[in-house]
Amino acid sequence: MRALIIGGGIAGSATAIALQKADITSVVYEAHPAGADDRGAFLSLFVNGIDALQAIDAHEPVLERSFPGSRIEFTTSAGKQLASARLDRDVHGYLPGPRILKRADLCGALQGEAERRGIRVERGKRLVSARRTPAGRIVATFEDGTMDVGDLLVGADGIHSVVRRTIDADAPSPQYTGEDVVCGYARKAPVLAPPETFRMIYGKRAFFAYLTTPWGDSWWFTNISGLDGSATAPSRDWKRLALERVFSDVRQATEIIQASGDDVIGIRVYDMASTPIWHAGSMIVIGDAAHAASPNAGHGAAMALEDSVLLAMCLRDLPDIPKAFRKYEQLRRERIERLVTTSAQMRKRAIPAPLQRVLRDFMLPRLLKNGPRNAAPWLTRHHIDWHEKVAAQ
Ligand SMILES: Cc1cc2nc3c(=O)[nH]c(=O)nc-3n(C[C@H](O)[C@H](O)[C@H](O)COP(=O)(O)OP(=O)(O)OC[C@H]3O[C@@H](n4cnc5c(N)ncnc54)[C@H](O)[C@@H]3O)c2cc1C
Incomplete structure (x- = not known):
């Protein structure tokens, strides 16, 4: 089986590594000529993201390029402390806190790791269209006129995904x-x-x-x-x-x-509240291409990494591509839509109207008593066991 991966960002690079571990060959096509867009932003990668990387033995280069951020403090502009909490603690106790790094460094680390493992990463290749041949293969066409053919295509091409629209012409726009x-x-x-x-x-x-x-x-x-x-x-x-x-x-x-x-x-x-169709035939979208949460919960990258590893496990264990895609969606959809909703709620809290501000300042210490929402057990305690077999049902 040969996979074409569109996008060499976080989801795309991690998927290539995970597929290789599942004995599936892939090639990564990245539009950006030098590796990563939005070079400037930094992000926190929570322990569930590191856990996903650990499942494919790709955590070391990310740990090397990042530093820990284990506490959060909320204050007013006058310096009054509203609340503080440990990011490495939830109601069940302590766990490693998030790692902080620039998004470009995360992409760079994962692309570098993919190439170190012998995976082909083609830069400066922007997908413009993809179609299915009568024999069921996928033909991808790039802006420079070149083409490639694979057995499946993974759209990891971010929030403005071309693959999402190819799969479903009526897909919602972000x-x-x-x-x-x-x-x-x-x-x-x-x-x-x-x-x-x-x-x-x-x-x-x-x-x-x-x-x-x-x-x-x-x-x-x-x-x-x-x-x-x-x-x-x-x-x-x-x-x-x-x-x-x-x-x-x-x-x-x-x-x-x-x-x-x-x-x-x-x-x-x-953000996109929901993308109803994630896959069609042998094409699928993952990461921000399938589900973009506003950044308030700080979990988009971690979710993209979970997606990558679980998709590879489904393709490894299930007998054909459509069955693997269906199982993948069954494993992922509820968790992802819960994150999108949580993140949208957190965004609304950031700069509320004056009356709501009083309420927020009253409620914040109480809400944080057991750790902040983005350290909630359902989010951060997610664990992927690479050796566990994915069952069809
Ligand atoms: C301001 C901000 C702060 C954030 N903070 C956090 C945080 O603290 N923690 C966290 O976990 N997440 C955070 N996120 C979210 C996180 O950055 C994304 O969820 C994550 O980057 C998604 O990874 P991805 O690989 O799906 O998409 P992307 O990282 O967007 O990668 C998509 C890749 O596809 C390429 N591409 C696009 N179109 C094409 C095409 N047609 N052909 C070929 N290649 C293409 C792009 O160049 C890009 O490299 C934040 C996001 C924002 C905007």
């Missing part, structure tokens, strides 16, 4: 949430968060979060809502916009943003 995340890196910022701690500041109009790396930089992000949805992200002066939003509201944030370089980026936030 919805702009009305929010943009601005993210940057400050060297020698005058304010530092305690080690391994995310500090989240709720201002009256702005929300700002930062943490300090082991080498003393401050990595930060702020959510901006109410922008004109039509402009594309790179066309704005994000540093100036972020400063305008936090100025006179979150003083610490102003100092950190001012200490940042010019690599401040803005990322448009989308």
Whole structure:
């Protein structure tokens, strides 16, 4: 069996590694000429994401490029602490906390690991269409006019997936949430968060979060809502916009943003409540191509990794591709849709109206008593045993 994987991001690279472990050959086609889009954003990879990587022995390069973030603090802009919680704790006790790293480094680590294992990664190859031959094979056509043929095609091509539309012409489009995340890196910022701690500041109009790396930089992000949805992200002066939003509201944030370089980026936030059709024939979508949660729960990458490993296990153990895809969906859909809903609820809490703000500040310590939502047991305690056989039913 030969798989064509579209997208060499998190899901695509991990799928190639997992398929190889299941004795399935694949080739990865990545549109970006140098490896990864959105070079600037950073993310937290919770323990369930690391667990998925461990199942395919691919966790070491990710651990090497990341650092731990095991605490979270919520404060008001006046410095009053609303709540604090350990990210390595849930109602059942302690578990490893999330690892923090830049998304591009995560993609780079996984692409590098795939290539180290002899998997072909073709860069600068943007899929434009895919079709099924009468014999049931898949022909993929790329923007440069080249083609390839495989037995199955995995669409790991992110939120604006071409494969999703190929599988279902009526597939829903991702919805702009009305929010943009601005993210940057400050060297020698005058304010530092305690080690391994995310500090989240709720201002009256702005929300700002930062943490300090082991080498003393401050990595930060702020959510901006109410922008004109039509402009594309790179066309704005994000540093100036972020400063305008936090100025006179979150003083610490102003100092950190001012200490940042010019690599401040803005990322448009989308979500898709549900994608009804994930697969047709020998084509399937996984990762953000199938389910994009707003980033508030911090689990999109971890879910993409779980998808990759479980898809490979289904293809390894079930007798044909449609059966493997059906089983995969049965294993994944409920969990993923629960994450999308949880993340959307968390987004609404970030900058509420004044009355809701009072309620939030009252409720937050109580909600966090057993750890934050994104350390909830159903999310983080997910475990994949590579040696467990996937049963057809
Ligand atoms: C601001 C922000 C913060 C986030 N924070 C977190 C976090 O803290 N924790 C977390 O777990 N997740 C986080 N996420 C979510 C996470 O980044 C995504 O869920 C994850 O990247 C999904 O991986 P993917 O491989 O499915 O898609 P992507 O990472 O988007 O990869 C898709 C790849 O496909 C390529 N591609 C696209 N179209 C084509 C084509 N036609 N042909 C070939 N290649 C193509 C792209 O270039 C890209 O490399 C965040 C997201 C955002 C926007």
